[in-house]
Amino acid sequence: MTFQTFDDPGGQGDHAARLAQLRSQMAQDGIDAFIVPRADAHQGEYVADADARLAWLTGFTGSAGFAIVTRDQAGVFIDGRYRVQVKEQVDPAHFTPVPWPETRPSNWLRQSMPAGGRVGFDPWLHTRKEIEAMERGLAGSGLGLIAAEHNPVDAIWADRPAPPVGQARPHEIAFSGETAADKRARLAADLRKHGQAAAFLSLPDSISWLLNIRGNDLPKNPVVQGFAVLSDSGHVTLFSDPAKFDDDLRRFLGDEVSILHPDGLTAALLDLTGPVRIDPATAPEAAFRLLERASTRIMPAPDPVIMPKSRKNPAELRGMREAHLADGVAMVRLLAWLDRQPAGTLTEIDVVKQLEEYRRVAGVFDISFDTICGAGPNGAIVHYRVTQGSNRKIGTDDMLLLDSGGQYRNGTTDITRTLPIGSPPAETIAPYTAVLRGMIGLTQARFPVGVTGAHLDALARQYLWQQGMDYDHGTGHGVGAALCVHEGPVRISRASDLALQPGMILSNEPGYYREGSFGIRIENLVIVTEVEAEENRSMLGFETLTLCPIDTRCVDRGAMARHEIGWLDAYHAMVRDALSPYLDPAERDWLDRATRPLRD
Incomplete structure (x- = not known):
């Protein structure tokens, strides 16, 4: 595949x-x-x-x-x-x-x-x-x-492709943790509480989560494309090509979900009885204009699915942990394989193909985004996508930035590791260590309830800032549970005003990029969790999901604090204990070396 x-x-x-x-x-x-x-x-x-x-x-x-x-x-x-x-x-x-x-x-x-x-x-x-x-x-x-x-x-656009008609499928209760009927009833009760007769939904991941369905309309994002109207009775009218839904799935959805062709959306919006909840930040302007044309009362408010979807329940968290275990095995096999290859023999595409093969064996049905595999100057392109034209042979003095992820039936992964091929270039040591320290600093953060991603963003940048460095992307994005790898609305960035809540999953990925030379990024996924506090104050922290060694060859140990080295050693011990049972002897030997403690 x-x-x-x-x-x-x-x-x-x-x-x-x-x-x-x-x-x-x-x-x-x-x-x-x-x-x-x-x-x-x-x-x-x-x-x-x-x-x-x-x-x-x-x-x-x-x-x-x-x-x-x-x-x-x-x-x-x-x-x-x-x-x-x-x-x-x-x-x-x-x-x-x-x-x-x-x-x-x-x-x-x-x-x-x-x-x-x-x-x-x-x-x-x-x-x-x-x-x-x-x-x-x-x-x-x-x-x-x-x-x-x-x-x-x-x-x-004369040869414009046809819209996708990917087959939809159920998302089993073992992975969702809540029936679609219960979700619909819960959100319908909230509509009634706020005096709203219906909510218009335009985000495919919201609709897929609400109805416990997954699809194949988009590569790498297992969503069913469409629009939906959720009524205050809990009934959902889904506007999506009926060809996507076989008889078994229709029975799974039940009588309280009607499926209509998207061509019927305009007429349905013109006939809709208000007040209608609709999200100004996500819904198309055209939907507002249709409701206004019909003189339907509009109640602007966030998509009612977004926040429940972002707070993962125990079944979703269990699935994500299992997916990260499988993904960690695939990553270790890739990294061990990479170290065995003769210097100067691999290209970026070679690495991408090998990683996808290890993930296929681990159980993925798709990758969660196009793998970013950038050697040398290509690593400085933040969202680099290797093509036949750009494919670079990985040199013996290159830094290799590898950002990738998988879509499993039970979860979604996203991980970045940066590693030197051969001896680390001297100019990479300081920024690599600063990026690692920032990632650890954010991981170890403890913060009161109500703190937003904007409050935490500087923790990941502080050591770069001390050296006059920075990066031009957010520090973290939300991640879906067997859904989209980039999931709103939660994030860690200077522009985020949303308070973090238990059950949210985010990336932690500071970086540094020197155009024409190299790129560095280290990324783990974390869960927001409740933590104990000495005083009578509710506090939150992070649990790390990702299981994969962090390369230490570029680390300036003298620049790291004792507690940072302690965290890294403890993390590597956790990775070693979790993954070793699934590896062959040669891979276990490699993992033992890669997770050797830094502390003397």
């Missing part, structure tokens, strides 16, 4: 010609600019081939960003994770990378267009929150923000 391809879907085609076609279509539609987002109508990180408009138009394949095309400019807006990648993927003769969020799109439009210009957007591809922010930013500019009746990119 092959999980990852190594072509470059964003790089195929004449993007200059597509840009010219789009401008011609815009002129026919009477608009002077058009916004092309990365997102689809469900606002997920991953999109189906049919919805990969940004990649098709520009060549940029990152998981976040957007383009704005005017009559004479085409800006590709990217955040700090993609500053290097975008320069390698877009044609600078036609597309200009724009740093975002430093540059607000409304300000860019003000500077790029004359007053009276018409800025078009597809209301199905933007949330209400996004559109309201853009309207505020354009206020007084003389520019008009116009909801397009038809997407001009779709109009010129």
Whole structure:
């Protein structure tokens, strides 16, 4: 089974010609600019081939960003994770990378267009929150923000792929820990409590979690794409291609779940009785406009599934622990294999393929994202994706950054390890040690109930900051239980205002990237847990899920505090005890060496 391809879907085609076609279509539609987002109508990180408009138009394949095309400019807006990648993927003769969020799109439009210009957007591809922010930013500019009746990119995309119709399947109670009927009843009671007649759901992972189903519509994310309406009685109307649901699954869902084709969504929203709960941060602007057209009372509020989904129950936590045990075995086998290979004989693709084979044996049915395997300068590309064109032979003086994960029936994994191939380059020792110390500092954090990810973010960066270093991505993201590897709304970043709660699972992944030279990132997944405190105050901390040695060849032991070395030695002892029974003698020998205590 092959999980990852190594072509470059964003790089195929004449993007200059597509840009010219789009401008011609815009002129026919009477608009002077058009916004092309990365997102689809469900606002997920991953999109189906049919919805990969940004990649098709520009060549940029990152998981976040957007383009704005005017009559004479085409800006590709990217955040700090993609500053290097975008320069390698877009044609600078036609597309200009724009740093975002430093540059607000409304300000860019003000500077790029004359007053009276018409800025078009597809209301199905933007949330209400996004559109309201853009309207505020354009206020007084003389520019008009116009909801397009038809997407001009779709109009010129002659060979656009068909929407996915992946087969859906039940997610067993042993993994979910709660029946779909109980979930629906619990959330329906909350709707009644707040005087809401129904809730509109647009996030596929919310719908999949609520109904205890999983699917194959998107690679690497086992969700069923669709929209849903949850009524205050607990009934769910699911708008998804009926071909995805066989008779057994329909019986599993029961009579309180109706399945309609997505073509029926517009009429259903126009007929919906309010008040309707709908999330301005995740639901498409088009849904709001349909409800407003019908004069239906709207109650803006967060998706009611998001928070229950983020707080994993005991069965979900058990499944995640089991998945990480299996994944740890696969990772150790990969790392032991890697150390056995003659120096200079492997490429990045060789490593990716071997890791996927070990994970296949461990029980994965898919990877949880395209494996990031970056050697030397490729490691400095935060979300690097190896292709046949970029594939690099791993040299004897390279740092190798390996960020990967698997989708198991009982859980989702995400792990990063960075290791030297041969002797560690001298310039990597200080940043590697600072990254490791930051990861340990966050892992050991104890904090009161009510603390947010923004409060904790600096713990992972402090040792980098002391040396004038930093990284341009968040420190941690939420992770789903046998769902999406990137799960909102919880995260650890300077922009997070959500309090951490027991049962949430997050990544802990500080890093450092030197463009053109190397990248460093160390990542474990952690569970938010309740911890004992001496005073009468509720306190939280973290339990580590990930089971895999952390390479110590780049560690400056003299720079580490005694308690940090103590944590690392204890972690390695836990890894050794957990994984050794599943390894052959040679692999156990390797693990014994890799987890040898640092403390004298």
